[in-house]
Amino acid sequence: MTEPSSRDDLLLEVKDLRTGFALREGYVKSVDGASFNVRRGETIGIVGESGCGKSITARSILRIAGTNDDRLGGEILYHRRRGDGTSGVVDLLKLPSNGRAIRSIRGAEIAMIFQEPMTAFSPVHTIGNQIIEAIRLHQPLSKDEARAVAIDMLRRVEMSNAESRIDAYPHQLSGGMRQRAMIAMALVCRPQLLLADEPTTALDVTTQAQILALIRQLKTELGMSVMMITHDLGVIAETAQHVAVMYLGKVVETADVRSLFRDPRHPYTRALLASVPKLGRESGQRLNPVKGMVPSPFNRPVGCPFNTRCPQMIPGVCDRAMPAPTTVGATHQVSCFLYGDTTTSEPGEKAA
Amino acid sequence: MNTQAEAIAAPDATRPPRRRLLDVRHLTKHYPITKGILRREVGRVRAVDDVSFHVDEGETLGLVGESGCGKTSTGRCLLRAIDPTSGEILFDRGNGEVVDIAKVDGRALKSLRRDMQMVFQDPFSSLNPRWTLLDIVGEPLVAFGMKPGRTLEERVADLLQRVGLRPEYMHRYPHAFSGGERQRIGIARALALNPKLVVADEPVSALDVSVRAQTLNLLEDLQAELGLTYVFISHDLSVVQHICDRVVVMYVGQVVEVTETNRLFYTPRHPYTEALLSAVPKPDPDLISAHLPLKGEVADPSRVPPGCAFHPRCPYAVDRCRTVEPQLESLDGTLVRCHRARELSLRGVE
Amino acid sequence: MSVATAPAAAEGASTAKVDINTTSQWGLIWHKFTRHRLAVICGVIVLLLYVVAAFVEFIAPYDPEAQAAANAYQAPTPIHFFDAEGNFHLQPFIYGTSSKRNLDTFELEFVEDTSVRYPIGLFVKGQPYKLWGLIPGDIRLFGVSDTKAQMFLLGADRQGRDMLSRIIHGTRISMSIGLVGVIMSFFIGIVVGGISGYFGGVVDIVCQRIIEFIRSIPTIPLWLGLAAALPSNWSSLQIYFSITVILSLIGWTGLAQVVRGRALALREEDFIMAARLSGSSRSKIIFKHMVPSFMSHIIAALTLAVPEMIIAETALSFLGLGLRYPAISWGVLLQEAQNLRSVALAPWLLAPGAMVVLAVLALNFLGDGLRDAADPYRR
Secondary structure (H helix, E strand, O other), X not given: OOOOOOHHHEEEEEEEEEEEEEEOOEEEEEEEEEEEEEEOOOEEEEEOOOOOOHHHHHHHHOOOOOOOHHHOEEEEEXXXXXXXXXXXXXXXXXXXXXXXXXXXXXXXXXXXEOOOHHHHOOOOOOHHHHHHHHHHHHOOOOHXXXXXXXXXXXXXXXXXXXXXXXXXXXXXXXXXXHHHHHHHHHHOOOOOEEEEEOOOOOOOHHHHHHHHHHHHHHHHHHOOEEEXXXXXXXXHHHHOOEEEEEEOOEEEEEEEHHHHHHOOOOHHHHHHHHHOOOOHHHOOOOOOOOOOOOOOHHXXXXXXXXXXXXXXXXXXXXXXXXXXXXXXXXXXXXXXHHHOOOEOOOOOOOOO | OOHHHHHHHOOOOOOOOOOEEEEXXXXXEEEEEEXXXXXXXXXXXXXXXXXXXXXXXXOEEEEEOOXXXXXXXXXXXXXXXXXXOEEEEEEEXXXXXXXXXXXXXXXXXXXXXXXXXXXXXXXXXXXXXXXXXXXXXXXXXXXXXXXXXXXXXXXXXHXXXXXXXXXXXXXXXXXXXXXXXXXXXXXXXXXXXXXOEEEEEOOOOOOOHHHHHHHHHHXXXXXXXXXXXXXXXEOOHHHHHHHOOEEEEEEOOEXXXXXXXXXXXXXXXXXXXXXXXXXXXXXXXXXXXXXXXXXXXXXXXXXXXXXXXXXXXXXOOOHHHXXXXXXXXXXXXXXXXXXXXXXXXXXXXX | XXXXXXXXXXXXXXXXXXXXXXXXXXXXXXXXXXXXXXXXXXXXXXXXXXXXXXXXXXXXXXXXOOOOHHHOOOOOOOOEEEOOOOOEEEEEEEEEEEEEEOOOOOOEEEXXXXXXXXXXXXXEEEEEEEXXXXXXXXXXXXXXXXXXXXXXXXXXXXXOOEHHHHHHHHHHHHHHHHHHHHHHHHHHHHHHHHHHHHHOHHHHHHHHHHHHHHHHOOHHHHHHHHHHOOOOOOOHHHHHHHHHHHHHHHHHHHHHHHHHHHHHHHHOOHHHHXXXXXXXXXXXXXXXXXXXXXXXXXXXXXXXXXXXXXXXHHHHHHXXXXXXXXXXXXXXXXXXXXXXXXXXXXXXXXXXXXXXXXXXXXXXXXXXXXXXXXXXXXX
16 A cells, blocks of 8 residues: 555554544544555645544544544554664554553654644643653753753744743743744654644734744754644645545545645545635636535445535445545555445445 | 736726725724723723725625734724724715714614624624524514514525525524534525625634635625625635735734735735735645745734834835834825835735 | 534434424523433422422321420331231321320330321321411321321420421421522622623622622621511511511622623623624613523522522521521421430431421532533533
8 A cells, every 4th residue: 555665764654543432422433444654754734624533533643532442443553763773663552542651652752733722731830831841751851951951942943032931821922922832842852753733723824824834944953754734725735745635534535745736536635626715816716615514423424425425426336335545646545436446345334 | 027917907997986885084993901990091902093995885895914903893893893993984875875884873873784784703603592593584684673473584584595595494593503504694694684785704714614615605696696795804815815806904903005806916015915925825736935934923903013013024124114104005006005115026926 | 713513413413302403492401401310300309399388288297386295205106017916008007105204214205005006098187277378178188087196207396296297387488488589689680790791891890899798798697687687576477578688688699690700701792793783772682682691590590599598597597586486497496406405305306407408409409400501502
């Protein structure tokens, strides 16, 4: 399934991730078979709308999704390379969700930033406190040493007056500042992978541009990979090298960013691109909305999840079985019956 | 100069001039900041600061800007949902009567409500969850004298159909509907009294990407069918370029640029507009702009910088900009508030 | 900022029993409330208590004032299903009792006479009464038909009066004083809270400080002071209403704060602005939009205010400053349990206290359940 090129620049392999929530009304599948890879030094964009499972996927990597662990399926293979030269592959899903192993990875090797910095920070501690805590959890430094590291990190994220801002409370900072502080907290231990869950959705557009540029710059400086989760196709185009499109818990298409925008294959990807207003020459054309609505996760369609809204649905095929990923380009895969009639080896999906 | 852009930007000489529906003059809304038990005023939040623009009948005027720019407050002043501190909002009611919305009161204000309505941003808090759709959409009708009964139900059914909802739904409650559908309910309510002017305050920002398209199409169709005039408030420039005829760009309570949409997007005159345009992420990987992102924070309307409010962040600022406040001046069909507008040559979108 | 598209109630989608699409606010509240089993059980208990309070004359086996010195401090009469020979009788019965004075301790001792059996039946003819003081009758819910028998299911007090009957009679006043007091608090609380929340600003500041001042006054000394100021020659009824007024003059503050909080939150809601823009009048906005929004919260707050009133009345009467003889309330009954000797001799005199505990707990759990269900739209 992966490219024939070398495997040792793989950082993370998500294979057929399945997880969900046991609610009173029944078991809700949030992620129902997501597979994609993250390479070292690469930014992968995960794009999809509400309810597609992108957030849960990211949180599952760090085991903070809050889902029912007993129904967890699939693998998340993390190719760890430590400073002392050791390396190895760890299946993150097999680790106990609050054990020492995963906690040593959180923050130090894989870190996450969130959409709303106000809720990611404790309102009763200064940001300095919280950054220093993150440092001392993983590194044997004294308080003063940690503070110096924290101030340095705040300077790196271009927070003005870092020495005084470090003692500010989250509510005393503007939205952009808070987001920078959150980035500082996440990167202070130099993780290899940064999970960014809609980091700029709540920001003004000029602040968003600053933060995206900052993430890009830090990524190069620290040599890390970034998983950029968003619903904004513009952000994806500007930041990602590789993209995975998700719909209703499944990855429906993965491609390098150029192929995805120039030559989208999956009908959902096409519909999404056609329904977004563009800037520039193409503006003003009538938008083509995706018809229908996202189905309720309690009422998942049988077969391909998009079949109820797909303009190219093949009756009898698309509503029977789930298509397997087909390779349509060097770095381009689609899960759609239009491109091959292979089905997955699992039995046909039944509605939840 | 880009001839294609010039051609697009040239005014259409053959279109008949439209009636001016709304004329906003020096609109100001300041909020005092008080301290202490005696509530001494220690400062002011200049939410809307000497804003002037006009809206022609049948057009869609965009109000764009980032947080703190005053676009939402302006929209609310237009409808007298909040009271302006000073200024005039002249509304042409069509029968020769021109009313100053800012001064009118009591019964006259209530009768004005028929002519202007609002569509809100949040589809969850803009509908009373305890009321049925019939109650919600029918509220304006009942407020103006229609009695509950057959006629009311028929009118509500008609409105629901116009926005693409089934009339049978009128006995349901808002929690039965998705965000996009609730937004339609809000639109139906806004149309109930056949208004002339609709202020849409970020109507699609809270919706999912695929639902936005449906809602925008609906708004466009309704405008064509019913001859509506929109004031479209948004921070999303791609939506604004798509739907608006003219655009007002605001920064920290002031108007910094007003012009026709295409002229704004292809030949902006104000450095802030240029920065906004280059900051918007475009869904095309080959269009990554080489422009550096704007530095600094969005200005705080309670602490407006002296001189030109934008000068701390402006890459083209000179000494004059730090001390002298620029005025809104006309330049080739654009109104722009910048000392250097004539000499700068700024980049728009491709 | 994308709002998660709520799992859209698509065609035909509904949770098991309730069609969410067309259910009104009250339907949703009921649905949520009935899932809270403890609250429902307590709701039933409270309902039963009020039924008892309504029909005390019918339900009590004896006239609460029927005295007989010979029965002083008689212990509770045990109910038997099996007689001395070990035979089972479907209808429970009691034995006759005879009393004898113990010449050493000078206490009256009661001995069961197993030769005489009195079955306990339903709807027996007992002492005559007037239901609500108006309707004469003599059928009682349960009792012993033979007048020679003495059935003291909860024992007798110092004057030989049946405790069970007295407790049952006490239900009426104890449970109703809470209700009447709360209704008065309701009006004062809504008005003050509503004004405070709707107008905000200086009005709000002043109202809140007044409320805080009232709440900071220690309640028992305040009640005692007010109650002691009542003329002692007033009739029971006058005292009853005065006590109610006193209780509610202090109790409205809690409700006012709840109302004010909700009104403040509501003012900012978009749909209130939409209502103004639609041309709705201010009174329509207040009564059709705002009041229904916090009605359920008010009901929950009221339900939680009733037990406070019950305890307050009980405390006042217990201390002798509230209701007095011949009025019967649980507090008045507890007055007789004030000295240690009586309690040592006749611990069943504390039974009214158990009733207070039962009523207060039941009302609290019910109020909790209502409060949790009060806002079914909380996202």
